[in-house]
Amino acid sequence: MSNIQNQLSFIVISILLSVGTAVSANEYAVAGYVKGKVSLLSVGDTAKLWKIVKQNDVIKPGDTIKTGNGSKIDLVFKETEFRIQPNSSFTLKEWDPKSQVSKVYLENGAAWFKVKNFQKGKFEVTTPMATAGVRGTAFGVYYEVKEKRTYTCVCEGKVDVNGTVFSQGTGGVVDESASLEKSEYKELFEKGESGKPGKANLNFQKKMKEAPMLAKCLPCHQTSGWEAKDVLADEKYGK
Incomplete structure (x- = not known):
């Protein structure tokens, strides 16, 4: 096989692979x-x-x-x-x-x-x-x-x-x-701005003492009137 044919084969394979990847990306998360x-x-x-x-x-x-x-x-x-x-x-x-x-x-x-x-x-x-x-x-x-x-x-x-x-x-x-x-949970958050989650207020802080699992909400919610420690903030949604 000539060099030109080898190059053409490589290009075709590359295109097929890229198309396959694109299809997967469109079909799956x-x-x-x-x-x-x-x-x-x-x-x-x-x-x-x-x-x-x-x-x-x-x-x-x-x-x-x-x-x-x-x-x-x-x-x-x-x-x-x-x-x-x-x-x-x-x-x-x-x-x-x-x-x-x-x-x-x-x-x-x-x-x-x-x-x-x-x-x-x-x-x-x-x-x-x-x-x-x-x-x-x-x-x-x-x-x-x-x-x-x-x-x-x-x-x-x-x-x-x-x-x-x-x-x-x-x-x-x-x-x-x-x-x-x-x-x-309605009383635990302030009303958020358009497209943003509401801030966790002091009621949230009090409720979290009874239900520690609420801390799992904090990566996406800023706090209002208090500070949350040891929370991995979500850079994309928590600001």
Whole structure:
């Protein structure tokens, strides 16, 4: 084969590879932001080796992500976002944007979701204790392994937690007995500016002493009238 033919073959292969990457990026969520050490176990890796996640890596159905202390990752797909907080284990169980179906499993830790592309289908987040189903909304899910309790808070829209619907400013707490307790968050935050989360006020600080899990909200919410210590601020959303 001549040098010209070799060059043409190389160009064709490069184009095919770039097209394949573009298709994957359009079909799946990608790592839009990575902070610290984030590990991924690919569903197709028969060796079961954890690899370090880098920005723009594609996340496919069956992949599991783990974040360590002081690390986090944001997954993006068009206008839909998953923000996985430190010390969390997260598996993308199903993902089909054409049918608008997404199912994820949060084994432990915390994650925040902004759902914009699955209004006509099914978007579910499952923990060992609860399932949250949504249609076009923003909400947080937190699972505390030691407590064996799942917390859900609704920032926008509505969320169905184990068959009970919660609206903006409220949330549900599910324990190992499967009992469901309603919580109110409206009085804990100031009204946020357009496109920005409201600040956590002094009521939030007092409530956090009763429910320490509320500290998981602080990466995305500044404080008002008090200072939060030892919180990994979200550079993208917490300002």
